[in-house]
Structures are given as C-alpha cells and as structure tokens.
Amino acid sequence: MSVIMANLKRARFVWFLALFLLVSSTLLLSASDESVEGEQAPYWKRSLPSASCPDSSSTDCHRASPLLADVTGDGKLEIIVATNSGHVQMYRHDGKLLWDIDVAPAFGMEKNKQRIASSPAAADIDSDGRLEIVVGTGTTYRTICTQGGVIVLEHDGEVKKGWPFLTQDGDVPPKGCRDSVFSTPALGDLDNDGDLEIVFGSFDKRLYALDQGGRLLPGFPPDSNHFKRFGWENLKGRLADTIWSSPALADLDGDGYLDIVIGSDEGNYDARWEPVVGDWNCPFQSPTTQGYCGGSIYALNRFGTLLPGFPRYKLEIIQSTPALLDMDGDDRYEIFVGTGDWYYNNSPDRPKYGFRFFGMDSDGRDLSGWAGGKKVGGTVKPSPAIGDIDGDGSQEIIIAVQNDKLHAFNLDGTEVDGFPMTPRNQYGLILNFHSNGSTAILADYTGDGKMEIFLRLGHETAIIDGTGKQLTAADPSDTRPTYVTNGSIWNSPAVGDLDGDGHLELVAQNSELFVWRLPSSSNRADWPMLKGNAARTSAVVPEIVVKPDSMHMVHESGKEQSYTTWLNMTSFAGGFDWTLSTNASDVISFPRGSGRINRTRLVSAIVTIDGDLPPGVHRMGRIDLTISRDGAVHEVVKIPVTVTVFKDLNQSFLPALH
Numbered sequence: 001m002s003v004i005m006a007n008l009k010r011a012r013f014v015w016f017l018a019l020f021l022l023v024s025s026t027l028l029l030s031a032s033d034e035s036v037e038g039e040q041a042p043y044w045k046r047s048l049p050s051a052s053c054p055d056s057s058s059t060d061c062h063r064a065s066p067l068l069a070d071v072t073g074d075g076k077l078e079i080i081v082a083t084n085s086g087h088v089q090m091y092r093h094d095g096k097l098l099w100d101i102d103v104a105p106a107f108g109m110e111k112n113k114q115r116i117a118s119s120p121a122a123a124d125i126d127s128d129g130r131l132e133i134v135v136g137t138g139t140t141y142r143t144i145c146t147q148g149g150v151i152v153l154e155h156d157g158e159v160k161k162g163w164p165f166l167t168q169d170g171d172v173p174p175k176g177c178r179d180s181v182f183s184t185p186a187l188g189d190l191d192n193d194g195d196l197e198i199v200f201g202s203f204d205k206r207l208y209a210l211d212q213g214g215r216l217l218p219g220f221p222p223d224s225n226h227f228k229r230f231g232w233e234n235l236k237g238r239l240a241d242t243i244w245s246s247p248a249l250a251d252l253d254g255d256g257y258l259d260i261v262i263g264s265d266e267g268n269y270d271a272r273w274e275p276v277v278g279d280w281n282c283p284f285q286s287p288t289t290q291g292y293c294g295g296s297i298y299a300l301n302r303f304g305t306l307l308p309g310f311p312r313y314k315l316e317i318i319q320s321t322p323a324l325l326d327m328d329g330d331d332r333y334e335i336f337v338g339t340g341d342w343y344y345n346n347s348p349d350r351p352k353y354g355f356r357f358f359g360m361d362s363d364g365r366d367l368s369g370w371a372g373g374k375k376v377g378g379t380v381k382p383s384p385a386i387g388d389i390d391g392d393g394s395q396e397i398i399i400a401v402q403n404d405k406l407h408a409f410n411l412d413g414t415e416v417d418g419f420p421m422t423p424r425n426q427y428g429l430i431l432n433f434h435s436n437g438s439t440a441i442l443a444d445y446t447g448d449g450k451m452e453i454f455l456r457l458g459h460e461t462a463i464i465d466g467t468g469k470q471l472t473a474a475d476p477s478d479t480r481p482t483y484v485t486n487g488s489i490w491n492s493p494a495v496g497d498l499d500g501d502g503h504l505e506l507v508a509q510n511s512e513l514f515v516w517r518l519p520s521s522s523n524r525a526d527w528p529m530l531k532g533n534a535a536r537t538s539a540v541v542p543e544i545v546v547k548p549d550s551m552h553m554v555h556e557s558g559k560e561q562s563y564t565t566w567l568n569m570t571s572f573a574g575g576f577d578w579t580l581s582t583n584a585s586d587v588i589s590f591p592r593g594s595g596r597i598n599r600t601r602l603v604s605a606i607v608t609i610d611g612d613l614p615p616g617v618h619r620m621g622r623i624d625l626t627i628s629r630d631g632a633v634h635e636v637v638k639i640p641v642t643v644t645v646f647k648d649l650n651q652s653f654l655p656a657l658h
Helices: 003-037 342-346
Strands: 045-046 068-069 077-082 086-092 097-102 121-123 132-137 149-153 186-188 197-201 207-210 246-250 259-264 295-300 310-312 323-325 334-337 356-362 386-389 398-399 406-409 441-443 452-455 460-464 495-498 507-509 512-517 545-546 551-556 560-573 576-582 592-597 601-611 614-630 633-645
Touching: 003 545, 068 121, 068 295, 077 207, 077 512, 077 545, 086 132, 149 197, 197 259, 207 259, 246 323, 295 334, 310 356, 323 386, 356 406, 386 441, 398 560, 406 452, 441 495, 551 560, 551 601, 560 576, 560 592, 560 614, 576 601, 592 601, 601 633
Parallel strands: 551 633
Antiparallel strands: 045 512, 068 077, 077 086, 086 097, 121 132, 132 149, 186 197, 197 207, 246 259, 259 295, 295 310, 323 334, 334 356, 386 398, 398 406, 441 452, 452 460, 495 507, 507 512, 545 560, 560 601, 576 592, 576 614, 614 633
16 A cells, blocks of 8 residues: 555656646746747846937937947956947946046036047057057037047046047037047057057048057058149148048058058049049039049058058048958958948939949959949948858858848858848838948847847847848737837947856947847857947957967987977957967976966967987977867867977077968
C-alpha cells in the first residue's frame, strides 16, 4: 500500500509540475509576445533643457544626434546629448544624470542662449586615459545671434583649458555673431603623435583642424581651390561657400596618415570666367552668379594640401557627410556621398542634377558600377551608413533620399533585392525623414547576426530588415512594435549595449531622451550612431590593428644576443583586454604579458638568439596575442618570429620589422 501511495503522490507531483511548466511557458510566451507587439514602453525617459523653435511653439527642433561612449571607464556606455538650448548632458545607462553644463557662459553669452546643431563626438584627445567630449555650437537660423565655434569638455563636464575655439564673423547674418558650426567634428590622430586632432567645417566657409589645445594645424584653414585660378584674396584661407557637411577621416592615399574628406557648397566657375580651366559647364540658370554652380568634395592631407583628383565638383551642393570604406582591401578608402537641394529649390530651372548618390575611389574617380552616380529620384542630404544587412559577409551602403525612398546598394553599385522601399509610420503615412546631419543606423535588432536599418520617421523610429521588409508597424491595424516619442525627431537615433547585458538599447532624442530595451537583439552594430562611431570619423575601420604582423631579424653567427622588438596595438572600438603568450618561451619573453588597450599600446618582446645557430633561416616560434572583451575572446593574432643567421660577418644586425 505504501508503494502504491508513493507512486500516486509521485504521479500527482509530476502532473502538477507539468501543469505549472505549461502555465509558466504560456505566461512567458504571452509576455514575450506583448514585448514585441504594439507601442513599446521606454525603459526610461528624461526631459531635456530645451528652447522654443523659432518657427513654431514646439521645442522639438533638436538637430544634434545622441552619442554613446564609455566615458566613465566602467565598461558600460554613457549617453551624451546636446540640446537646442546650448546644454550638454551625460546620462548613465540606467537614466541617472551624471552632469549637465550650459556652454553659453564659456562663449560669453547669457545662460540658455547658446544653440547647438552639431552632434557631440568623444575620444581621448590628449592621451590622459579619459575621454573628452567635443561639440560645435551655433544656430541654423539667421535671425538669431549665437557665437559659433567648438568647445571641448572633460569627462566630468568641465570645460577643458584653452577652449572654446571661436569661428570668424563672416558673410552669414546677423553681423557681430561668429558663424555657426553645423558640421559635426571628427576626431583623429592626423600627425601620428599620439594626441588627436579635431576637424570640422563652418558656415564661415573655413575647414578647421585643431590640436587638442585648440591651436590651428599648419596649412589650416586651407585656401579654396579657386584661389590659384583667380588669386582672389577672399578665397585665401577659406572656401568660396559655406560648409554643412561633416568631415570623414581615413588614410586615402596609403601613406600611413589620416586624410580628410568633406563636402561643401563651393561650386565651380565655367568658361564664362577667365582664365578658363577644364570643361565645367553650368547647364541651368544660377539664382546668384551666372556661370557658377554646384558643390564639391574636398580631400586633403594633414597639411591642408589637396589630394590628387580633388576637389570633385558636382552640379549640386554637397550637404551629405561622406562615408568611407576600404572595399577591396588595398588600404585605400573609397568614398560614398550624396548631394543637396539648394539649386533644385532656388534655381528657376529646378535642376535635378542633384538627384544622385556617388561612389568614388581615393583619387576621386567614379567606381566601377557607379559612373555618373546612382539616380535615386530625389536629393540626398542625409549621410550614408555602411554595414552588412544581408549576412553575406560583405558591406552594403544605405542611404535615405528626399523622395521618401530608402536605398541599399551593393559595393558594385547594384541595388540590394527588396530596395528601394518606402517606410511608413504606424498610421500608414509616408513622412519626410531625411535631412542633412542625419543618417540611418545599422544594428542587429533580431539577433540573427544581420544588420537591420533604424530610421527616424516623424515621431518614431522605423526598423527595416535586409530584404526591405519593415519590422515596425506600418498601418493602424499593424500589431508589430513601434518606438514612439512625444514629438518630432530631427536627428538620428543611436543603438548600443548600454548596460553590457549582451543586448542592444535604442536611444532617441528630441525635447526628451528616450531609451528602449531590445530584448531580441544581439550586441552587434555595424553603424551604431551618426557617422558610425563615437569619434565621428564616418569610416569603417578594423576594431583592432596590430603591427607588425610578423617579425624578421638578422643575426651574426656565433654570438648570443637579445633583441627587443615592439608590438603596436591600436583599438578603434573602445576597450579590449590583451594577453601575450608564445610557443617558444625559452627564446621569447615579455616584460608585460597582459593588460588593457583603450586606444594605442606599445608592448615589448625580447627575443634571445642562441649563438650556436647555424647559418640559414630559423623559425624561432610564434607570439600569440589574444584580444578579449567582456571575458570573451574577440580575436587571436598569431605573429611568427624568424631569424636569418649569417656567418663570418663582422657585425650584428639589429631587428628589421616588416
């Protein structure tokens, strides 16, 4: 009887357990379904200090896009926002405000009177181990007086010594006010001295490159390309027109130094102007000066000197920010950029020459498959984004166009299947979601390893997959998720794993800051924010570069000697942990075998050569560099060490690294 009762009790227990698991699974599934259907509640949101928009009663005219960066060094991302009232704020991943600074007093202005339309950038510009925040200032409205320039903030929000830097009071009204910086600064080590330079354009028609102390680099601001043609003094040290575009930084010519690529409103002069240069022709009526039209793409080196093939002139101004990619692995970057809309809007001929998207090589020539630019049916003021949206291991170029179309191009210039497509908001409306200073964002929303496209759409953020299918709601009966703010969004969203839990969060900003959790996502993002990264370089770069990739030494026979060689590790994507090991520990040793790299780290390796080695080539072993993040191995770099031994030489040769 006791055995029977025990079996009955066991059966009831199993039955109750099965019922419990079934109910629990149903509840979990319901909760999961609810988390991906309908309007998504923000994880948190915060009100931001805002100013009224000059042309409406709203305060939702914030052009600066949010920035994600690990400023505190705790391994988690902070959110940095710049507002239309001149405030810069930093929030912790959980919504705690870490600091708030009104930059107006630093520019000699009354509190809350400064305006910011440029997006903040972040990097360790002075090699002190902490990130600095860099942001341009000034309004886009010609009826408001602000002081244009750039300011640098320390990691704690304090104004860095020697800043701000002020632009010139040029031709843009009102007089007595320094011209604005709409251009988002790009941060990079132009001269390879370990400190970073700050590059930006301005409405005062100048392209600036400053060192970390706020001093101009030699050769900056450069002369207009037209100065050598006409010799006009007003083109010395500045271009012929304003700059809305933001700079991109990469090594275009393969000399080991970063170069600068930027669009401008500077057009070209045709044969109606003497002396005649080239075969440029303005085929439409200019609203200002006859025989002058178009815009340009400038590419310059660290000395402000034009690279061969530049500038490239186009028949519309260039407001888009270039995006750079080494698409063929030759260490020379290709350039992708859109046009603007000034001549289309202002010429009585309504020319459509600007309805194109361009791909060119590092010498300014059209890429194969991109001759004459891609005809996209509308002006292209936004900036391109680059990432793998179809999971084929290759990059695609994504661009939003003024005719409400979203395009995705393969590297050969063909359109990705499913594109162009037209995103719609949750009410089924087609909205103009494109302006200069904005871009699509690419991140793995579904967790399948492919990038999805995040795009601002009125009050919300739309998400589109690599086949052109919209993943967010596109009509009133649609139960797919929506990510909705309380007002219009004028900038780009940002996506990142804020709290380090392996899943992404979505960040959007207007007069409020919104953060949503994306529980189905991975933590991967090929283009997570405006201009691709926190330094705003607008270039696809490797996360880690290790040089050299092999070590070769020459050694005199019969001598025992130790050589010290160096590994140079550079991180382009935040902090990594590294560990060195070797399979030949008797001949190779390391003073420091592990550590952390936040940007650049030199590590020495001592190689001991036995004097009894016979002449010939000897493979001494291998150095293994293991690079990790968050406890997971990111990459293992294997570096062979070889020695060539020469006999009967009268001297020892020092290491030769290639």
